[in-house]
Amino acid sequence: MLPRYHSLKRMRSKVFHVITKLELGGAQKVTLMTLERLPRERYQVGLATGPEGLLVDWANRIPDLSRVWIPSLVREVRPVKDLVAFVKLWRLFRRERPQVVHTHSSKAGILGRWAAWLAGVPVIFHTAHGFGFNDFQRPIVRKVYVWLERITTKITTKLVVVSYANADKGEQSGVFRRGDWILCRDSISVEEFIQPKPRRRQLRTWGIPDDKVIVGMVACFKPQKSPEDFVEVAARVLKKTHRAHFVMAGDGELRPSVEERIRKYGIGGHITLLGWQNENDMPEVYRNLDIVVLTSLWEGLPCVFSEAMAAELPIIATNVDGAREAIIDADNGYLHEPHDVDGMAESVLRLVEDQDLCRKMGHRGKSRVMEFDIGTSVATLEAAYRDCLGKTG
Known part of the structure; x- marks a missing residue:
């Protein structure tokens, strides 16, 4: 029996x-936007996370936020570090006595929920922005991750999913049952991306001729995002037209592989690696793109989709998880199976050659984007907090 709070x-x-x-x-990004927007007259808010990452400065700028840095909280499975992180989280929750602990991501979701439960936290939330298991893992590895999620769900007050596809996957895998979850989209501040400002002002700074159709990918260079496939798409398009120029905004462990693939095809003059971009600069990045491509192997519901929709851009993406909840095939973009670089290249080429179609698709996406606004998500989440807190006493 968990202890009652007054x-x-x-x-x-x-x-x-x-x-x-x-x-x-x-x-x-969604976590930080949520922490910014939870009303301080109702909540004292805190964040426990690792001390590294490009968004640390953003976290440090959030007013009235208690920040706790845990260096041992890392993405990779590291038994010693994981144990240290678990103990630090448990001690934190015993000391601070929060009424709600809300975890995100697979590693923090497992460690954080068990630490909260053992510390007697009455309300435990977890957002599945995606799952730690996927179809590209070895069967035994996948089974272990599914088992961990299942047993941890038993101590979770409420699960949050970012797409109906995520909910279906969780139910079919036996991680949770219908009724255990609420839908709360991974969202953006739509207003920041739809502000009417001049387009294509950065092309000269990026060294790109302003007569090109700019095809962009915004993503971390990690296996999940399969950034090499973006290069494969670019190489196929450039065999048929030089009207396009390709841009990759991001970085990560697969950058050497991406650079090697670019050299292999000899397309270095037609593809620009921007590296990591400051979060405040992202609306401007989108204002310099004409088409957005995402080659992920699995996803929850990436913010890239809603950012592109708000920026009035068509999207070409892989048909994984929540993608079809944002992208209607042949309406505001095109969907393809993972690794279908030939099909994705054909879709890119179609839009490069038909800019009127490109604009129409972008307009259709923008008309639906308010579903993915952070204000909607925070209101849904806060209502769930109040409901669960009301049941604790």
Whole structure:
């Protein structure tokens, strides 16, 4: 039996969010935007995370936020570090006595929820921005991850999914049952991306001729995103037209592989690697693109989709998980199977050659984007917090 906390009606509820690392990614951005927007008259908010990542400065700028840095909280499976991180989280929750602990990502989700449960936290939330298991893992590895998620769900008050596809996957895998979850989209601040400002102002700075159709990918260079496939798409398009120029905004462990692939095809003059971009500069990055491509092997519901929709850009992406909840095939973009670089290249070429179609698709996407606004998501989440807190006493 978990300990009861005294009445919450005349006090602010203390809420701690836990995420592995503040690298540039959708889960991290949504977590920080949520922490910014939770009303301080109702909540004391805290964040426990690793001390590294491009979004650390953003976290440091959030007012009235208690920040706890845990160096041993890392993405990779490291038994000693994982144990140290677990103990630090448990001690943190025993000391701070939050009414709610809300975890994000697979590693922080497992460690954080068990630490919260053992510390007697009455309300435990977890957002599945995606799952630690996927179809590209060895069967035994996948089974272990599924088992860990299943047993951890038993101590979770409420699960949050970012797409109906995620909910279906969780139910079919036996991780949770219908009714255990609420839908809360991985969202963006739509207003920041739809502000009417001049387009294509950065092309000269990037060294790109302004008569090109700019095809961009915004992603971390990691296996999940399969950035080499973007280079494969570019190489196929450039065999048929030189009207296009390709841009990759991001970086990561696969950058050497990406650079080697670019050299292999001899397309260095037609593809620009921008590296990591400051989060505040992302709306401007999108204003310099004409088409967005994402080659992921699995996803929850990436913020790239809603960012591109708000920026009035068509999207060509892999048909994985929540993609079809943002992209309607042949309406505001095109969907292809993972690794279908030939098909994706054909779709890119179609839009490069038909700019009127490109604009129409972008307009259709923009008309649907408010579903993915952070204000909607925070309101949904806060209502769930209040409901669960009301049941604790």
